[in-house]
Amino acid sequence: MKAIVYVTIKANVLDPQGNAVREALHALGFGEVGRVRIGKFMELELNTDDRAQAEARVREMCEKLLANTVIEDYRFELEG
Template structure:
């Protein structure tokens, strides 16, 4: 089973990388861009697991390794 995990900074956390990209976009002609936030997209092949089990595993992976839950939040979706 395949899964996608999206890890993003919490809204209250500053995102200097996103701010830099916003500044550059504004500079090269996209002057209307108001905000840019950068996150991670993690694509996993979980092997042969059932859907319920996969969801529990993904939550545990995010809490333990994939996200820093102090400053980040995560969500995931399962595919086929």
């Protein structure tokens, strides 16, 4: 089974990287771009077939290490 984890900066936390990318897109003529937020994408291979257990374990991984919930949100999908 595979877990796909997305970690994003909370809406009320400054994302200077996203702002810089937005400015660059504007400079390239993509004026329709509004807010840009940059996050992280992680792919985890899991040695289990138990979906319910995998879900609980990946949530724990996110809470403990993969995201800092003070500044970041996370969500994940299980594949396979």
